[in-house]
Amino acid sequence: MALQTSSLLVSVQDVSMIYKTKDSRGQALETIALKDANLEIGTGEFISLIGPSGCGKTTLLRLLADLIQPSKGSLLIGGKTPQQARESRAYGYVFQAPALFDWRTVQQNVMLPLEIMGFSKEERITRAEKMLKLVGLEKFARNYPWQLSGGMQQRASIARALAFDPQLIFMDEPFGALDEITRENLNLELLRLWRETGKTIIFVTHSIPEAVFLSTRIVVMTPRPGKIEKIINVDLPQPRNFDTRETPRFFEIATEVRESLRHGHGYEEEV
């Protein structure tokens, strides 16, 4: 698990997430969402978590974001616990759905985290302007979310996550609901953003081409119990473009990912 890039940013040590519940008849139920996960991520990396549903990839992301707490093990983000990281607003989170607020214009949506974090009004406006330009939505600043297409809405939510300039971005299947063509375009844009801003991105997906195209490393996860199966280095040169998808190396890595996914038991049931 050697790091390619500079300093360590995220470390996950022996983390397990077990849901212990009882049904109303008092019978104990135990669901292992994640088992003994170990992972280290350096600053500036683009990490994809890939796997079928139930493999714990979203769980891992939510653990890092302190939206849930682990049953066992420890997580560190820049030397802080997830809770400290959340309290110091160290990361931005992009969800499956845009989760924009209907009653705010696109610009006001992007300014939401800035308002909560107490930025001055001028600062809010300049930052929102800059972010909207970055995602190519400057013309739609005054529109309401429902006036935007799904892809544009998701771009707005990315701008919102970048607005307060966190070093770390979590993305949970942000393009899952979009069509293939829009998705490929947004992938390209996301790569450009990542290069221009130098952020560290942890990206959840269930699309193999997407993972290979975007990532510096791919974390392959398998279900029942959810665990990390393999970590694959993606040595495709930067900057990548549409041609990258046609290279033999791209297919080799894609095949490697596919095979390690298949290696983990239970995958057959998913397809």
Added chain:
Amino acid sequence: MATRALKPSFLETNLIVLAVVCVLGSAFFSLKLIADRFALTEAWQSSDLIWLYAWLLLGLLGVALASSAVVRFLARPKAKDNADWLQRQLVALLPAGLLAVVVLIAVEGLVRGYAVPLAQIPPPSLVVQRLWEARDVLWRDTSTTLLETIVGFVAGGSLGVLMAIATQRYPFLERGLMPYATLFSSVPIVALAPVVIRAMGVDWQSKAVIVAITVFFPMLLNTARGLTEVNPLQVDLMRSYAADSRRTFQSLRLPNAMPFIFTGLKTGAVLGLISAIVAEFFGANGSGLGFRIVVEIGTVSLDAVWAAIVVASFLGITVYNLLALLERRVTGWHSSFRAED
């Protein structure tokens, strides 16, 4: 997906038992306090009042305990069988039931403790007594009001459904009728009542007509929505089967409309009951819950007024829940029963 581990269930059980003990204890001591001073006509001594407040606080504490325990209990994953559903429903209502006990005792105690005159707030015990004593009269009133409501509800409701089917067939009718249906929901029924009563007399028929008018419009609106808001893909599917419009109506539009029709029925039943009672304020032939309320207000017998109100409330809740039960039977497939909390 459950997001947190749950405490073992004996804690919840014990909490609930403790809560019930609190409430029962509070009830026992408050009622004893009240019973010992039952003959008193003037306000109690302040030391007695302080005791009353203390016991009531204990009751409220019990309600709070029960609520927290029930919140915990309901957070667990549910089993899919009916026994589980019933158990959940009963447990979920426990805190509200305990609250009602405490509030009733509080009213009884405070009204007596401060010697509030009967013409202001009658103590609940007196209302219960009156409910029993006046049961024959109240029974007659209830049957009159129920007769008006049911006749009007059936007439207005079926007319509403038929009209909705017609509007679905003839767009001209839809455009001509629907705006009125929407507007009518903002018309105060009280204004309609005297006019109809003047035209038709004080007997039950006039009130049935008023009920029918108030039931007609929500029924029409809801049914029409259910018949037209059909998934276009499903319409295409029916068309691919070369189904004629009658077939499509039977197999697609009508079943699709059932949840909407039940919404209309439930709204209509409650509105119908309300308008029957309000209409009776303006004229009735010797019986009816609304009539009873007005008459007893005239003689300032507020305990009798409250008795009539209790009966009316009971009627409303019963009618609504009967319809809801029927709905569960008929449209059990609908998603609103799956996403239930």
Added chain:
Amino acid sequence: MNKSFIPMLTVALVVVVLSFPLMVFLNAQSAQRLLDRGAELPCGSALSCAFNLRSPVIPAPNQLLEDFPKAFFPLTDPNSIPFHGFFTALATVLGLLLAGVVGLGLAVLLTVSRAFERAVLPWLVASQTVPVIAIAPMLAVVLGSNGVQGLLPKVLISAYIAFFPIAVGVAKGLKSPDLLQVDLMRTYNASSVQMFAKLRFPASVPFLFTAFKIAMTAALIGAIVSESSTITDAGLGRLLSENSRASDSRSLWLVMFGSAALGIALVALVGVVERLVTPWRRVR
């Protein structure tokens, strides 16, 4: 709206045409009874009297048209329907606002504490199936006997009736944000005040207005019932009960039309305010 103008007119005409023979029939019957009793009627035959009875069963269109200007104008005349309507409207709107404030407060409590919700919400929900209005006349009398008079009791009763749908509606609205939106706010480490100010309150606004529309009609009924149950200076309820007692059906009909117009106008007013306050829902 334009597309439905002609159909609406047609439906209205059909209703008038259908009810016309009914009106003639009922009134003629009533006139015949008067003639049989040997009353002197200036109009001669029962049929022609049907259009000119002093107190018809259903007023004839010509009578309504004849009375209309007197009953509605001038607006400032203390006997005109709009004058009375104004006081009813005032009580209704004030009651609605009061109910809004109290209902909002309760809804916040319901959202903040699950335990509180467990104990109280079932009763609020049950209130929706109970004829709450039944309490209004008694409340009017009790308030009156405690020296609460004039506008205040009407406002209080309106507020009382409007309170239940508002509290239920707003509670639903405050809970309407989806899980992702709540999680988003948590990733910003938003305080609970910010959670309400930035997410829950704005999300509940559309629910608030839906509830306001239902509550407005309820509050109007509350105001009218309280006016007809006590001695009050002015109000549509007073007109209704006076004319009802005097069997003045011609006036009753006009008051009915006035009340219906007031109800529609008040609900439309809520709609207008809604459109001003929630610009993000415009031109959907």
